Amino acid sequence: xxxxxxxxxxxxxxxxxxxxxxxxxxxxxxxxxxxxxxxxxxxxxxxxxxxxxxxxxxxxxxxxxxxxxxxxxxxxxxxxxxxxxxxxxxxxxxxxxxxxxxxxxxxxxxxxxxxxxxxxxxxxxxxxxxxxxxxxxxxxxxxxxxxxxxxxxx
Amino acid sequence: xxxxxxxxxxxxxxxxxxxxxxxxxxxxxxxxxxxxxxxxxxxxxxxxxxxxxxxxxxxxxxxxxxxxxxxxxxxxxxxxxxxxxxxxxxxxxxxxxxxxxxxxxxxxxxxxxxxxxxxxxxxxxxxxxxxxxxxxxxxxxxxxxxxxxxxxxxxxxxxxxxxxxxxxxxxxxxxxxxxxxxxxxxxxxxxxxxxxxxxxxxxxxxxxxxxxxxxxxxxxxxxxxxxxxxxxxxxxxxxxxxxxxxxxxxxxxxxxxxxxxxxxxxxxxxxxxxxxxxxxxxxxxxxxxxxxxxxxxxxxxx
Numbered sequence: 001x002x003x004x005x006x007x008x009x010x011x012x013x014x015x016x017x018x019x020x021x022x023x024x025x026x027x028x029x030x031x032x033x034x035x036x037x038x039x040x041x042x043x044x045x046x047x048x049x050x051x052x053x054x055x056x057x058x059x060x061x062x063x064x065x066x067x068x069x070x071x072x073x074x075x076x077x078x079x080x081x082x083x084x085x086x087x088x089x090x091x092x093x094x095x096x097x098x099x100x101x102x103x104x105x106x107x108x109x110x111x112x113x114x115x116x117x118x119x120x121x122x123x124x125x126x127x128x129x130x131x132x133x134x135x136x137x138x139x140x141x142x143x144x145x146x147x148x149x150x151x152x153x154x
Numbered sequence: 155x156x157x158x159x160x161x162x163x164x165x166x167x168x169x170x171x172x173x174x175x176x177x178x179x180x181x182x183x184x185x186x187x188x189x190x191x192x193x194x195x196x197x198x199x200x201x202x203x204x205x206x207x208x209x210x211x212x213x214x215x216x217x218x219x220x221x222x223x224x225x226x227x228x229x230x231x232x233x234x235x236x237x238x239x240x241x242x243x244x245x246x247x248x249x250x251x252x253x254x255x256x257x258x259x260x261x262x263x264x265x266x267x268x269x270x271x272x273x274x275x276x277x278x279x280x281x282x283x284x285x286x287x288x289x290x291x292x293x294x295x296x297x298x299x300x301x302x303x304x305x306x307x308x309x310x311x312x313x314x315x316x317x318x319x320x321x322x323x324x325x326x327x328x329x330x331x332x333x334x335x336x337x338x339x340x341x342x343x344x345x346x347x348x349x350x351x352x353x354x355x356x357x358x359x360x361x362x363x364x365x366x367x368x369x370x371x372x373x374x375x376x377x378x379x380x381x382x383x384x385x386x387x388x389x390x391x392x393x394x395x396x397x398x399x400x401x402x403x404x405x406x407x408x409x410x411x412x413x414x415x416x417x418x419x420x421x422x423x424x425x426x427x428x429x430x431x432x433x434x435x436x437x438x439x440x441x442x443x444x445x446x447x448x449x450x451x452x453x454x455x456x
Contacts, residue, residue, distance in 0.1 A: 113259060115257070115258055115259050115279050115280070116258065116259050116260050117238070117256075117258045117259065117260035117261045117263075117264045117278075118260060118264075120258055121237055121238055121239060121264065122237075122239070123264060139260065140260075140263065141259070141260025141261075141263045141264055142258075142259035142260035142278075142279070142281055143162065143259070143260070143281055143282070144259065144281075145345075
């Protein structure tokens with residue numbers, strides 16, 4: 001047993017990097033695409049459909065030698081508002097962070113209004129965040145609201 | 155205001171509204187000028203709107219300018235599959251100002267970001283139509299002598315009507331009291347009531363005209379469209395509750411005026427037309443002066 005536990009630690013612990021925890025399992029692949037992890041050449045470990053009291057099923061991502069600036073990581077707040085970050089240096093958690101929905105969302109979400117110009121021409125979408133707790137996005141172009149339930153990641 | 159596009163009514167400040175309104179007053183007194191002599195204005199109407207287009211074109215011509223453009227997308231290269239992006243890029247080479255009407259919401263904002271030439275939004279789907287709002291403000295100012303502390307009755311389709319939403323946003327800067335009269339299905343959306351609450355302005359909501367008509371300075375009528383109703387029987391039942399008739403104007407204030415963005419269908423009975431309180435046809439004429447004021451301000455000529 002002890003041997004197995006050691007082995008497990010060896011796989012999952014990282015020396016330096018970032019651990020993103022408390023991602024809703026359904027949102028994992030959206031998080032991957034928002035952060036562009038599919039194009040990252042560093043070691044990445046994913047776990048998904050892990051049991052979580054808070055989220056039901058959660059996912060976790062461990063990124064070796066990868067650190068994010070707040071502006072970058074906050075983008076995932078749209079799909080994983082409860083995500084927590086652990087910054088690891090020398091196997092130790094040196095900082096814990098929560099994500100915050102940014103004031104403006106550029107090029108991540110789709111406007112839910114089918115008559116919006118952004119759904120009909122090649123345009124980078126842009127939203128003002130008008131409500132944070134229950135995320136509401138106001139489209140810079142058509143001025144209509146896209147609410148949490150209808151947020152679709154491009 | 156020079157070179158500042160007018161896409162949404164919130165792009166301009168209260169002071170800028172007032173400046174346009176006072177310029178419009180000058181143009182009403184002296185409508186014909188040559189200040190636009192060397193200028194070309196493009197009117198790009200991707201969907202037809204005869205009244206708005208003619209009003210813009212008349213404004214340009216009265217200022218001595220020239221107009222190019224198209225009156226619906228079937229007579230433009232859109233039918234060949236050209237994107238709005240390309241159309242704006244190309245047209246920008248030919249003119250000093252673009253007036254755009256487009257069925258898609260956000261089209262005018264997008265256009266304004268593609269070019270250094272100023273853009274005036276002449277209606278983008280159900281979103282914004284700021285020149286209509288400015289001409290409504292002008293009509294109110296002209297008939298009431300002030301914009302401050304007035305009581306405005308808004309009647310009909312308050313849910314989808316973009317003109318009432320923009321007018322509400324603009325008038326809310328002048329301590330207006332609002333009364334909203336509409337069927338349940340077409341009530342003023344929560345976000346606008348929330349906005350009024352934040353500003354501490356008074357409003358009421360009713361399903362029929364009731365007593366508020368006697369307190370109104372302005373009655374702003376809108377069309378109740380059949381297609382807005384999920385139940386056609388409900389439409390038949392409610393449509394007559396929002397028709398204004400001449401006898402209903404008895405006992406209204408002396409200064410009261412009836413406004414309507416037009417076109418009307420049956421929501422204002424023709425017997426109102428002869429009443430001096432009917433103002434909707436003059437309101438349409440005011441559109442030319444207000445557009446003269448907007449165009450000359452944006453081009454930096456006034």
